[in-house]
Amino acid sequence: MGTTASQLGKDLLSEYQELTFLTKQEILLAHKRYSELLSKEDRNLTSVPMEKVLSLPELKSNPFRKRICHVFSTSDMKDGSLTFEDFLDLLSAFSDSATLEIKSHYAFRIFDFDDDGTLDGGDLEKLVNCLTGKTEDTRLTPEEMRQLISNILEESDIDKDGTVNLSEFQHVISRSPDFVSSFKIVL
Amino acid sequence: MAYSVDFNLRPIMELELESLRGDDTAQDSMKGTGLESGSRETLEMEVLTTEGRDRLASQMSDVRERADERSEESIQTNLLVRKRWSTTTLRVLSSMPSRSIGQQSRLEIISQCNIRSTQLRRYHRQTQDVSLSSRPSIRGYGIEADSEDVCEEETKRQELVNNLQSLSAGDRVRLLRATPLSLAEKTKLRKLVFSDKVGQSLLSSQVPCCSLLKRALCHIWFGCLFILSSLQLWQVALKRLGGRFGTGVLSYFLFIRTLLLFNVFLFLINGLFLVLPQAIYPPLHTPSSHRVTGLELFTGTGYLSNSLMFYGYYTNSTINTSCRPDEATAGTGCGTTSDPHMMAYNIPLAYCFTIGITFFITGIVLVYSMSKSFGRSFRVFKSQGNMAIKVFCSWDFKVSKKMSVRMQSENITTQLKELLSEVKGGEEEKGRLSGMAVHLLAWSISLGSTFFCALGIHCFAKYMHLRRLEDAEGEVSVLHEARLLALPGVVSCGNLLLPGLFNLVSWMENFNSPIVRLYVSIFRNLLLKVSILGVLCYHWLGKIAAEPEQHGLQCWESFVGQELYRFLLVDFIFTALYTVFGEFIWKRFSQGVLRRRRKPVFDIARNVLELIYGQTLTWLGLLFTPLLPAVQILKLLLLFHMKKSSLLVNCQASRKPWRASQMSTLFISLLCFPSFLGAIVSVTYTILTIKPSSGCGPFRNLPFMFHSGKQWAQELKSTNHKLAWLNWVHHCLVENPLFLFLLAGVFLMVIYIHTQVLDGQRKTISLLQKQIENEGKDKKFLITSLQAIHEKRQYPLSPSSRPQGSEV
Numbered sequence: 001m002g003t004t005a006s007q008l009g010k011d012l013l014s015e016y017q018e019l020t021f022l023t024k025q026e027i028l029l030a031h032k033r034y035s036e037l038l039s040k041e042d043r044n045l046t047s048v049p050m051e052k053v054l055s056l057p058e059l060k061s062n063p064f065r066k067r068i069c070h071v072f073s074t075s076d077m078k079d080g081s082l083t084f085e086d087f088l089d090l091l092s093a094f095s096d097s098a099t100l101e102i103k104s105h106y107a108f109r110i111f112d113f114d115d116d117g118t119l120d121g122g123d124l125e126k127l128v129n130c131l132t133g134k135t136e137d138t139r140l141t142p143e144e145m146r147q148l149i150s151n152i153l154e155e156s157d158i159d160k161d162g163t164v165n166l167s168e169f170q171h172v173i174s175r176s177p178d179f180v181s182s183f184k185i186v187l
Numbered sequence: 188m189a190y191s192v193d194f195n196l197r198p199i200m201e202l203e204l205e206s207l208r209g210d211d212t213a214q215d216s217m218k219g220t221g222l223e224s225g226s227r228e229t230l231e232m233e234v235l236t237t238e239g240r241d242r243l244a245s246q247m248s249d250v251r252e253r254a255d256e257r258s259e260e261s262i263q264t265n266l267l268v269r270k271r272w273s274t275t276t277l278r279v280l281s282s283m284p285s286r287s288i289g290q291q292s293r294l295e296i297i298s299q300c301n302i303r304s305t306q307l308r309r310y311h312r313q314t315q316d317v318s319l320s321s322r323p324s325i326r327g328y329g330i331e332a333d334s335e336d337v338c339e340e341e342t343k344r345q346e347l348v349n350n351l352q353s354l355s356a357g358d359r360v361r362l363l364r365a366t367p368l369s370l371a372e373k374t375k376l377r378k379l380v381f382s383d384k385v386g387q388s389l390l391s392s393q394v395p396c397c398s399l400l401k402r403a404l405c406h407i408w409f410g411c412l413f414i415l416s417s418l419q420l421w422q423v424a425l426k427r428l429g430g431r432f433g434t435g436v437l438s439y440f441l442f443i444r445t446l447l448l449f450n451v452f453l454f455l456i457n458g459l460f461l462v463l464p465q466a467i468y469p470p471l472h473t474p475s476s477h478r479v480t481g482l483e484l485f486t487g488t489g490y491l492s493n494s495l496m497f498y499g500y501y502t503n504s505t506i507n508t509s510c511r512p513d514e515a516t517a518g519t520g521c522g523t524t525s526d527p528h529m530m531a532y533n534i535p536l537a538y539c540f541t542i543g544i545t546f547f548i549t550g551i552v553l554v555y556s557m558s559k560s561f562g563r564s565f566r567v568f569k570s571q572g573n574m575a576i577k578v579f580c581s582w583d584f585k586v587s588k589k590m591s592v593r594m595q596s597e598n599i600t601t602q603l604k605e606l607l608s609e610v611k612g613g614e615e616e617k618g619r620l621s622g623m624a625v626h627l628l629a630w631s632i633s634l635g636s637t638f639f640c641a642l643g644i645h646c647f648a649k650y651m652h653l654r655r656l657e658d659a660e661g662e663v664s665v666l667h668e669a670r671l672l673a674l675p676g677v678v679s680c681g682n683l684l685l686p687g688l689f690n691l692v693s694w695m696e697n698f699n700s701p702i703v704r705l706y707v708s709i710f711r712n713l714l715l716k717v718s719i720l721g722v723l724c725y726h727w728l729g730k731i732a733a734e735p736e737q738h739g740l741q742c743w744e745s746f747v748g749q750e751l752y753r754f755l756l757v758d759f760i761f762t763a764l765y766t767v768f769g770e771f772i773w774k775r776f777s778q779g780v781l782r783r784r785r786k787p788v789f790d791i792a793r794n795v796l797e798l799i800y801g802q803t804l805t806w807l808g809l810l811f812t813p814l815l816p817a818v819q820i821l822k823l824l825l826l827f828h829m830k831k832s833s834l835l836v837n838c839q840a841s842r843k844p845w846r847a848s849q850m851s852t853l854f855i856s857l858l859c860f861p862s863f864l865g866a867i868v869s870v871t872y873t874i875l876t877i878k879p880s881s882g883c884g885p886f887r888n889l890p891f892m893f894h895s896g897k898q899w900a901q902e903l904k905s906t907n908h909k910l911a912w913l914n915w916v917h918h919c920l921v922e923n924p925l926f927l928f929l930l931a932g933v934f935l936m937v938i939y940i941h942t943q944v945l946d947g948q949r950k951t952i953s954l955l956q957k958q959i960e961n962e963g964k965d966k967k968f969l970i971t972s973l974q975a976i977h978e979k980r981q982y983p984l985s986p987s988s989r990p991q992g993s994e995v
Binding site: 006015016018019020021050057058059060061062063064072076085086091092093094099101102105106107113117124127128131132135138139140142144147148151152155158159160161163169172173175176177178179181182183184185186 | 282360363364365367369370371373374377425429430434473549563564570574575576578579580581582583584586587589592593596597599600603604610611682849956959960962963964967
């Protein structure tokens with residue numbers, strides 16, 4: 001896996017280059033930043049706990065940071081810890097050259113707060129709350145929230161089942177040309 | 188009668204759902220680790236341990252049901268929301284293909300990948316029922332894929348591996364990359380695919396180039412991409428700016444980078460083919476005595492006027508490389524013996540062709556990037572709803588500073604509230620007449636000020652020329668040189684002050700939407716700059732070039748080149764001054780005196796228009812000053828750093844919404860249409876109709892500039908008969924109007940066909956949406972029947988469980 005080695009092997013590097021959307025420089029930079037996260041702890045660990053990942057400046061203030069960690073984590077304990085390959089997955093999905101399909105797929109999973117495969121009313125409400133922030137004066141009133149959610153469902157729920165599934169989500173996303181440029185995180 | 192969904196059973200529902208979550212088997216089905224659990228359930232329901240809960244729930248609901256009958260409409264929208272379904276139904280619901288796609292269901296994704304790889308393989312014979320969307324039809328592998336155990340996943344994986352092996356290398360890489368599996372999974376797949384090939388990297392070898400030429404092109408293309416990507420100019424700075432200010436402001440700096448690349452290209456081509464040969468073999472000219480004061484750098488006069496910078500320096504002869512440098516003079520060339528190994532470089536021809544080719548390539552690149560940008564932001568099916576898009580797409584993940592994140596949240600909240608109130612209330616009735624009057628007033632003010640500004644510049648330019656004539660008769664002094672800077676100064680002042688006036692005026696008008704306000708402001712600024720440039724061009728090309736003796740000029744092209752050089756420099760100086768004094772001091776003023784908490788906002792539209800103005804000047808001056816792109820490059824570099832520091836220190840992010848991609852499209856189209864087109868028109872006009880001056884430059888003694896090309900064509904016809912057909916081609920195609928008509932007709936037909944295709948696509952989209960709605964109704968019907976049958980089996984004696992499976 002080469003996560004704790006101080007150098008990435010050439011084979012591994014080229015493999016990562018083929019399988020992700022990252023360039024060689026980006027992978028090396030990611031490796032450097034990941035090793036820094038590990039540096040204060042035991043070097044034999046293969047995955048970084050979620051709190052450490054959330055201390056990255058790029059993720060620190062992002063309201064979706066916990067969901068991002070949960071979505072990209074492949075650990076069995078579902079604690080949001082990321083191995084180096086999970087980290088690369090994260091950066092690849094958020095990179096410049098990732099396709100719209102990949103981005104919308106992961107965006108859907110990030111917004112699906114209860115992990116049930118669709119965005120229902122509860123998910124949408126949590127999403128809007130994340131967007132509008134934590135302070136009281138920026139939150140929407142319950143009345144406005146209800147109307148907003150019903151408008152969203154009206155616009156995007158094509159089969160009228162009360163939830164937005166992945167295809168409907170991708171359909172909405174495809175109508176916005178700004179999504180690809182705003183769904184980006186660069187180290 | 189359908190089963191009503193009862194919202195009042197909430198506590199019991201929550202209890203039921205809680206216990207369901209606690210239940211392991213149900214939890215698995217919620218997570219949907221595959222179709223394994225769901226498909227095991229057939230319509231013969233097993234008796235579950237949760238039966239007791241079901242009974243309680245259904246009994247409670249029966250009571251409620253008898254109490255109030257709901258109308259069908261309120262049921263319909265929420266029938267599939269999990270409220271009172273039995274565990275079995277819930278399990279089936281949660282493992283429906285449309286819901287389990289979004290989860291980490293490896294089998295699903297592998298199967299999807301399978302389909303796509305099969306499609307790629309059978310590219311020519313693509314069957315229509317294999318859907319390209321992520322939503323597989325029930326007909327497909329969906330529920331029927333009985334996955335009893337993990338063997339199924341293995342078989343699917345093996346199938347995928349076989350499919351992948353049969354694809355070409357490039358397709359394989361692309362498919363693997365675009366699959367949303369985790370990296371560990373992809374590594375495993377890749378190892379399986381390449382298990383028989385010993386560790387090879389796909390990118391280095393086996394690129395599917397069938398011929399040598401294609402392989403060479405591929406190498407060149409990859410090389411260019413590599414260079415472009417490693418030329419990540421200002422990457423760190425851009426990231427910092429994007430993190431703090433968002434995508435809108437970032438687009439301004441990306442535009443600076445684009446312009447820089449254009450200018451680097453212009454400089455390289457011109458430098459290589461034009462400046463370098465002339466620099467190596469400089470023409471003889473009488474050295475004139477000039478006092479070297481620092482002012483020459485700004486005015487372009489003095490020793491600079493007879494340098495490589497300007498048109499006048501270039502010789503009108505052919506350089507023969509076998510000559511010694513001091514023999515390469517203006518005249519017939521050196522040496523009487525025609526050495527066969529001698530390379531003759533015809534400077535006038537090179538001048539003409541280089542400029543022509545640079546403009547041609549720049550035009551093609553501009554049109555291409557404009558069409559690509561248009562394609563990205565144009566959508567076939569424009570529907571009204573904005574709210575879903577705003578909620579799903581408006582969060583900018585690049586923003587990382589805490590303050591900016593908070594500001595972004597506030598922005599989004601404001602926009603959402605505005606949208607909601609719009610939907611609710613509709614538009615208020617405003618006093619129509621007064622609004623109209625205000626608009627008229629505003630437009631008349633802005634148009635009037637533009638007109639007067641242009642008139643003023645025209646008169647001032649005339650006056651300055653008279654002064655210059657007077658000065659030229661006297662002795663040359665520093666003051667006289669400095670007066671040359673007066674006209675550029677006045678023009679730059681106008682360029683800076685009038686947009687401020689336009690801002691005031693538009694603040695006076697109340698626009699309904701901020702986007703309209705933005706477009707109006709951009710239009711007014713554009714009009715101002717176009718009129719200024721128009722007046723100046725008329726002055727230079729119409730007046731000075733036509734009668735250079737009246738204005739006391741021997742070499743009017745050099746003079747025009749110098750004017751453009753001065754304009755570019757003074758524009759930059761004024762921008763620098765404005766950035767320092769305007770933004771910095773305004774910030775101090777507004778925070779100190781006016782006690783405003785907020786810093787000034789960076790006006791993106793105005794700054795971009797200034798960039799476009801500068802680039803237009805560069806393109807206009809290319810014919811007269813081949814080294815002008817170098818000046819523009821320096822200017823852009825300095826501007827980037829200046830604006831960046833000013834932004835970070837003085838300004839804050841704007842509160843208004845900024846549609847980045849639409850704006851980028853607009854800016855590129857503005858660069859292409861008024862700016863580049865105007866430059867091309869004036870250069871063409873110069874080349875075709877204006878008589879070059881007889882004392883200097885590569886086109887002296889010719890009636891028109893393009894005659895050098897014509898002469899060369901004549902020579903070619905007489906000397907080299909093989910290339911004579913070029914002349915004939917030129918005569919038939921370019922000078923014959925019929926050909927151009929035909930071309931225009933073909934273009935119109937292509938446009939018409941595309942419009943019809945677009946129309947058809949719109950109709951198809953609405954039909955497909957109807958179809959999906961119908962399928963949704965089918966789904967609801969089936970689920971309610973499922974539930975009804977289940978309940979009928981559970982409670983066959985209960986009066987409410989009548990087998991009315993219809994949903995309405």
